[in-house]
Amino acid sequence: MSDYILELKGITKIFPGVKALDNVHFSLKEGEIHALMGENGAGKSTFIKVITGVHQPEEGEIFIRGQKVSIKNPKDAQKLSIAAIYQHGTTYQHLSVTENIFIGHEKMTKLKTIDWKQMHKDAAALLKRLGSSIDPHSTMGNLTVAEQQIVEIAKAISTNAKIIIMDEPTAALSKRECEELYRITEQLRDEGCSIIFISHRFEDMYRLASRVTVFRDAQYIGTWDVDGISNEVLISKMVGREISQIYPKQEVEMGEEIFKVDKLSKTGYYKDVSFSLHKGEILAMTGLVGAGRTEVCQGIMGIEKPDSGKVYLEGKELKISHPSDAMDYGVGYLPEDRQKQGLILDWGLGQNVTLSTLEQFTHGSIINQKEERQKSKELLERVKTKALSVFDKASSLSGGNQQKVIVAKVLNSDLKVIILDEPTKGVDVGAKAQIYEIMSSLAAQGYGVIMISSEMPEVLGMADTILVMREGRVSKIFDEVKGVTQEQILEAAMNT
Amino acid sequence: MAKNITKQVMQSDGTRIISAERGFSWKRFMLQWEWMLVLMLIIVNIFNISVSPNYANVKNILNATRDFLDKAIVVFPMAFVLMLGEIDISVASIMALSATIMGVAYQAGVPMAGAICIALATGTVCGFINGIILVKFPELSSMIVTLSTQIIFRGIAQIILETNSVGGFPSWFTRIAAGKIGGMVPYVMVFVIVEALFFAYLLHYTKFGRRCYAMGNSVTVAKFSGVKTNKIKIIVFTMAGLFSAIAAVYLASKMSSVRPDVAKGYELDIIAMAVLGGVSTSGGKGRILGAALSILVIGYLRYGLGLINASSQIIMIVVGALLIIAVAIPSFRDSIGNANWFRKLKAMVSKS
Numbered sequence: 001m002s003d004y005i006l007e008l009k010g011i012t013k014i015f016p017g018v019k020a021l022d023n024v025h026f027s028l029k030e031g032e033i034h035a036l037m038g039e040n041g042a043g044k045s046t047f048i049k050v051i052t053g054v055h056q057p058e059e060g061e062i063f064i065r066g067q068k069v070s071i072k073n074p075k076d077a078q079k080l081s082i083a084a085i086y087q088h089g090t091t092y093q094h095l096s097v098t099e100n101i102f103i104g105h106e107k108m109t110k111l112k113t114i115d116w117k118q119m120h121k122d123a124a125a126l127l128k129r130l131g132s133s134i135d136p137h138s139t140m141g142n143l144t145v146a147e148q149q150i151v152e153i154a155k156a157i158s159t160n161a162k163i164i165i166m167d168e169p170t171a172a173l174s175k176r177e178c179e180e181l182y183r184i185t186e187q188l189r190d191e192g193c194s195i196i197f198i199s200h201r202f203e204d205m206y207r208l209a210s211r212v213t214v215f216r217d218a219q220y221i222g223t224w225d226v227d228g229i230s231n232e233v234l235i236s237k238m239v240g241r242e243i244s245q246i247y248p249k250q251e252v253e254m255g256e257e258i259f260k261v262d263k264l265s266k267t268g269y270y271k272d273v274s275f276s277l278h279k280g281e282i283l284a285m286t287g288l289v290g291a292g293r294t295e296v297c298q299g300i301m302g303i304e305k306p307d308s309g310k311v312y313l314e315g316k317e318l319k320i321s322h323p324s325d326a327m328d329y330g331v332g333y334l335p336e337d338r339q340k341q342g343l344i345l346d347w348g349l350g351q352n353v354t355l356s357t358l359e360q361f362t363h364g365s366i367i368n369q370k371e372e373r374q375k376s377k378e379l380l381e382r383v384k385t386k387a388l389s390v391f392d393k394a395s396s397l398s399g400g401n402q403q404k405v406i407v408a409k410v411l412n413s414d415l416k417v418i419i420l421d422e423p424t425k426g427v428d429v430g431a432k433a434q435i436y437e438i439m440s441s442l443a444a445q446g447y448g449v450i451m452i453s454s455e456m457p458e459v460l461g462m463a464d465t466i467l468v469m470r471e472g473r474v475s476k477i478f479d480e481v482k483g484v485t486q487e488q489i490l491e492a493a494m495n496t
Numbered sequence: 497m498a499k500n501i502t503k504q505v506m507q508s509d510g511t512r513i514i515s516a517e518r519g520f521s522w523k524r525f526m527l528q529w530e531w532m533l534v535l536m537l538i539i540v541n542i543f544n545i546s547v548s549p550n551y552a553n554v555k556n557i558l559n560a561t562r563d564f565l566d567k568a569i570v571v572f573p574m575a576f577v578l579m580l581g582e583i584d585i586s587v588a589s590i591m592a593l594s595a596t597i598m599g600v601a602y603q604a605g606v607p608m609a610g611a612i613c614i615a616l617a618t619g620t621v622c623g624f625i626n627g628i629i630l631v632k633f634p635e636l637s638s639m640i641v642t643l644s645t646q647i648i649f650r651g652i653a654q655i656i657l658e659t660n661s662v663g664g665f666p667s668w669f670t671r672i673a674a675g676k677i678g679g680m681v682p683y684v685m686v687f688v689i690v691e692a693l694f695f696a697y698l699l700h701y702t703k704f705g706r707r708c709y710a711m712g713n714s715v716t717v718a719k720f721s722g723v724k725t726n727k728i729k730i731i732v733f734t735m736a737g738l739f740s741a742i743a744a745v746y747l748a749s750k751m752s753s754v755r756p757d758v759a760k761g762y763e764l765d766i767i768a769m770a771v772l773g774g775v776s777t778s779g780g781k782g783r784i785l786g787a788a789l790s791i792l793v794i795g796y797l798r799y800g801l802g803l804i805n806a807s808s809q810i811i812m813i814v815v816g817a818l819l820i821i822a823v824a825i826p827s828f829r830d831s832i833g834n835a836n837w838f839r840k841l842k843a844m845v846s847k848s
Contacts, residue, residue: 303720324722333720341720344713346780350516355710356721358703365702377516389515409721 255279400431581779599662623737712779
């Protein structure tokens with residue numbers, strides 16, 4: 001009898017032209033929370049898909065409780081009591097909570113019709129067990145991301161899963177919601193489940209896990225006890241190099257005021273938002289998810305027009321009714337959702353980079369495609385994109401590299417103010433540092449930079465000014481970052 | 497397998513080299529959909545020659561071509577509509593309404609040239625209306641909107657002319673359709689070729705075309721990138737309206753009369769020609785060359801089936817079947833490529 005409930009040995013998975021996993025090992029003890037970490041593109045997601053039967057490895061063996069098993073499809077995985085909660089939810093937004101929980105294993109009455117009464121009752125019981133008060137009748141799409149995750153967990157335990165895999169569950173959660181998730185995860189462990197927890201956040205790992213495994217470039221690097229391993233060591237394992245300074249903030253002399261927002265309001269979203277930005281300044285907008293940060297910036301950009309309020313650039317009032325107006329004035333926006341708002345995944349990198357700046361390559365009305373390719377090549381190299389050619393499809397890159405492509409795209413516009421919305425969300429440590437570097441050099445070149453961020457260390461490490469929003473209003477502005485603590489920011493962000 | 501894994505060149509200072517060029521690849525070249533259309537075109541023509549030995553002379557083929565030029569005029573703007581991920585079912589009704597208004601205007605004493613301009617204006621306005629409705633009510637799908645305007649436009653034409661027809665156009669007008677350069681090449685064929693070149697240029701070489709491709713892939717990304725998506729949508733639908741009117745003028749000239757029931761059912765053929773040409777109905781994919789080739793495939797196929805006196809119902813069935821096969825082939829190819837047995841086979845072959 002093996003000590004491990006799940007063990008994988010020598011797993012190799014090859015996609016056309018890429019080794020996604022190269023002789024990888026992993027072991028999960030019964031009743032432990034095991035953190036799996038690594039940069040984007042390290043192979044974590046593929047690894048999970050091997051365990052859940054979505055992908056079949058070319059080589060390697062999988063053991064459950066010492067027994068060799070083969071997992072040919074997700075159904076097999078379910079039979080082996082394995083359940084996964086994916087990074088991008090796989091929920092049915094239009095269906096009810098109950099339907100989402102029991103989809104695929106509905107309860108039947110004697111007449112072979114669906115037993116709604118029983119299912120609603122069981123769903124309520126499952127949710128209550130998780131300490132949640134979500135109404136099983138409510139529609140999935142009306143729940144918050146955090147609530148949807150709880151439903152997914154309920155779904156996992158409804159199938160009697162003993163091995164639960166969580167893929168970056170905390171990425172979209174606010175501080176308080178994370179606490180809730182931690183509590184539920186610990187409860188599952190105490191009830192005898194074994195959990196693989198994937199996250200980019202060290203906080204998650206220290207809080208929950210007893211052991212941590214690191215992958216890098218499709219390879220297994222090692223497994224350690226969480227007690228007695230430091231951030232720095234782990235980061236160096238993940239990136240294969242020492243990162244001396246994650247926040248490479250350059251000292252920049254702030255110039256004159258370049259950008260000003262005056263009493264911007266939109267009913268139901270934000271009210272009386274005012275702030276100003278100077279040349280060379282990095283202004284961090286922070287607050288809980290849903291505080292209206294993204295909405296304010298999209299209002300500035302003319303994506304969803306505000307009801308009232310004014311925006312000034314270099315003292316001149318701007319009339320913006322479409323993102324193209326904002327860009328013409330010199331205000332650019334790097335959206336939060338890379339895949340849905342930033343990139344055409346089916347296109348090559350080059351065409352993605354030039355989409356918002358086609359005028360630069362157009363003579364008469366013809367696009368000079370050679371010039372276009374050359375310029376996009378330079379930009380992609382400047383942001384150190386990990387790619388072979390400008391023809392590589394955007395969908396083939398990892399999250400961090402996709403973000404760099406969007407940065408390249410924004411850089412090509414002739415801008416004065418750049419708004420970056422959660423630029424490092426879901427981005428691995430190495431790429432993060434590069435994005436910070438770019439941000440810092442932009443400020444040094446005299447751009448005004450607005451960074452929306454939920455990550456406190458990033459806000460404290462990069463910003464000159466911190467603007468905290470709460471429920472659609474500016475709750476506090478810290479003009480001097482030195483000496484500001486996470487607690488002070490959190491206090492301003494939360495309703496106290 | 498390992499040798500396939502190419503490593504990106506990294507310079508000593510950590511910058512990565514990204515290639516801006518890509519070499520010619522036979523595989524990529526041969527995997528183009530257009531080759532499939534060329535093959536179909538050859539098969540259709542072999543069939544036509546075998547059923548009618550007289551078919552194979554230039555004059556005959558040019559005549560056969562003349563038969564479907566009216567639809568061909570609308571296929572290219574339709575390709576743009578589909579490219580955006582939209583559809584326009586109202587084109588045939590726009591043709592009927594434009595032709596009707598032209599006839600009525602001529603009857604009321606407007607000179608023929610003026611009446612033609614009125615027809616073109618009518619089509620343009622109809623297309624513009626489609627575009628405006630779609631932009632003002634983004635929650636409505638183009639399928640529903642153009643289905644409604646299809647009924648409305650045809651309805652107006654029928655109210656104006658009831659079951660009457662208008663004829664007696666000046667002889668120069670009827671010569672537009674009949675006229676041939678050197679007694680061989682119809683004027684309209686030249687027009688369609690120039691039109692195809694214009695649309696190919698517009699789609700493949702201009703900002704406008706690139707932005708259409710972007711919108712077809714993701715309206716959100718396009719909008720966030722500063723593309724004026726509403727403006728483009730209106731332009732594209734207006735273009736479809738204008739070219740429907742041009743086709744209507746040609747049709748009126750060919751038949752030397754107008755009736756409110758002209759061009760009934762044309763929209764299906766027009767959409768079929770664009771889709772068989774590789775223009776995706778979900779947007780973002782397709783080329784003008786493909787659309788041009790598929791016009792010939794469906795056009796000659798219809799002509800050939802006419803040669804063997806197939807009924808129009810049979811012709812419809814054949815065209816429908818061809819369309820389903822054609823759109824299924826790429827996804828069939830993908831599903832084989834992703835199938836487990838196929839990959840294992842490939843791995844075995846590459847190992848040995």
